[in-house]
Amino acid sequence: xxxxxxxxxxxxxYKDVLFVHWTTRRNIELVEQEFEFLxxxxxxxxxxxxxxxxxxxxxxxLRHNLDFAGAKASRVFERVPFLEENWTSHTCPRCRGRxxxxxxxxxxxxxxxxxxxxxxxxxTICVLRNPKDVLVxxxxxxxxxxxxxxxxxxxSSFFDMWMDGWIVAGDWFRVxxxxxxxxxxPDLLLVKFEDLVRRPALEIPRVAEFLGVEVGQDDxxxxxxxxxxxxxxxxxxxxxxxxxxxxxxxxFMRSGKVGDWKRFFTVxxxxxxxxxxxxxxxxxxxxxxxxx
Ligand code: A3P
Numbered sequence: 001x002x003x004x005x006x007x008x009x010x011x012x013x014y015k016d017v018l019f020v021h022w023t024t025r026r027n028i029e030l031v032e033q034e035f036e037f038l039x040x041x042x043x044x045x046x047x048x049x050x051x052x053x054x055x056x057x058x059x060x061x062l063r064h065n066l067d068f069a070g071a072k073a074s075r076v077f078e079r080v081p082f083l084e085e086n087w088t089s090h091t092c093p094r095c096r097g098r099x100x101x102x103x104x105x106x107x108x109x110x111x112x113x114x115x116x117x118x119x120x121x122x123x124t125i126c127v128l129r130n131p132k133d134v135l136v137x138x139x140x141x142x143x144x145x146x147x148x149x150x151x152x153x154x155x156s157s158f159f160d161m162w163m164d165g166w167i168v169a170g171d172w173f174r175v176x177x178x179x180x181x182x183x184x185x186p187d188l189l190l191v192k193f194e195d196l197v198r199r200p201a202l203e204i205p206r207v208a209e210f211l212g213v214e215v216g217q218d219d220x221x222x223x224x225x226x227x228x229x230x231x232x233x234x235x236x237x238x239x240x241x242x243x244x245x246x247x248x249x250x251x252f253m254r255s256g257k258v259g260d261w262k263r264f265f266t267v268x269x270x271x272x273x274x275x276x277x278x279x280x281x282x283x284x285x286x287x288x289x290x291x292x
Contacts, residue, residue, distance in 0.1 A: 002166050009147040017170035020147060023084040031084050041122040042211070044080070044106035047175045048168065049137035050129035051193035052106055053252075056080040057238055058196075058204065058227055059104050059125065062213045068226060072237050080104045120187055123210065126179040129193035130288040131172045132261035132273060135162050137254065139264070144250025155264050163272070173280040180286045194258045194289040200224040229256030259291040 008020045014028050037043070042059055046052040056076045064070060071079070083105045139158040142148045148168070165171050183190045189210040196203045204223050208215045215223070225231060232238040233253035240252035265273065 004164070005161055005166055006153075008168075018166060018168050020168050022082070022147075027084045035083070037122040038103065039121055040103070042104045043083075043122060043124040044104065044127070045124055045179065046106060046127045047129075047134060047172050049134045049141060051127040051191075051196060053238060053240075054193070054196060054227060054232070055125060055127045055191065055207075056104070056106055057232065058207060058223065059211070061223060061226070062208050062211050062215070063104060066215075066219060066222065068222070071226075072235065074237060075240075075243075076238050080106055082106055122187070124188045125207065125210070126188065126190050127193055127196075128176055128179065128190065128286075128288065130258070130261075130290045131176070131277070132265060132270070132290055133193075133258065134172060135159065135273075136261045136264050138162075138167065140250070140254055141252075144247050144252075146245045146247065156266075156269070159265075159269055163276070173276075176286065177280070177284060180284055192288060196227075197229070197256065197258065198289075200227060229253065257292070258289055261290070 010024075011018060011020050012025055013019070014025055019025075019028065042063065044052065044055050044059060046055065053076055056079075057071065060076070060079050061067065061071055135158075139155055142158065161167060169175075179188075179190060182188055189207065191203060191207060201220055201224060204220050204227075205215060226235075233251075233256075236242070238253075240246060243252075246252065261270075
């Protein structure tokens with residue numbers, strides 16, 4: 001589809017957004033046109049590599065009475081299925097045949113209708129992360145996930161690909177701006193990855209309140225412990241270990257840091273990125289942390 005870059009498994013473009021094997025054009029259409037959200041549904045909307053897994057786990061625990069044992073009993077993407085996906089165990093896209101009480105559906109699809117119009121009638125949590133770290137995290141994901149490859153190229157090629165907008169799930173700026181613009185809706189909560197990782201004691205109660213769940217100080221502590229990078233890296237229900245299609249060399253829970261991009265971006269790449277960031281985000285008022 002784009003002769004400049006290696007072809008990925010079943011890649012296709014839908015409304016200017018690149019998708020790969022984990023979904024199909026039909027699935028996306030069904031999500032856009034037919035999927036019916038229920039009033040108690042929670043949609044977690046993220047750009048890939050922005051803290052999806054972290055929010056999936058937090059939201060599931062909050063909506064299931066802090067059932068830590070239950071959370072360990074099955075993988076996070078089975079408990080919180082991806083809406084458009086066709087490779088996990090849930091029957092996409094309608095969750096048919098799966099008794100998901102209190103359905104919690106994340107999506108990483110910037111092409112589905114969610115981008116422009118979450119709700120009304122159900123709640124949505126959007127997680128945003130600084131895009132330099134998203135880019136670095138995504139680079140490693142491309143390298144580590146078989147179906148995104150073969151990805152023989154280096155960081156600077158991936159950087160160029162991002163700058164060209166040839167990235168699965170599309171253009172970060174478009175997605176971030178669309179969600180940020182809706183931040184004042186009462187049925188939408190915007191959470192910054194950096195806040196959740198750095199200040200869990202403040203962010204967890206904010207998420208709980210949005211979901212209408214009461215948590216005490218002790219609950220927050222237990223949640224923060226279970227959601228720490230190290231705990232989620234150790235936990236087979238959250239660390240994606242042994243999931244087919246991921247190379248042994250790849251660790252899904254890779255670094256979990258804010259500012260890891262500095263180890264990969266050259267000064268000139270960083271300046272180039274900053275110029276585009278300024279041009280795209282000027283006037284939006286969105287502030288993200290790029291550093292520890
Ligand atoms: P890095 O590759 O920068 O480490 P997603 O779940 O949206 O695919 O995002 C994955 C990114 O979130 C990875 O980033 C991963 O390490 C990070 N992550 C997942 N759980 C985390 C946690 N509990 N604390 C910090 N970072 C976490």
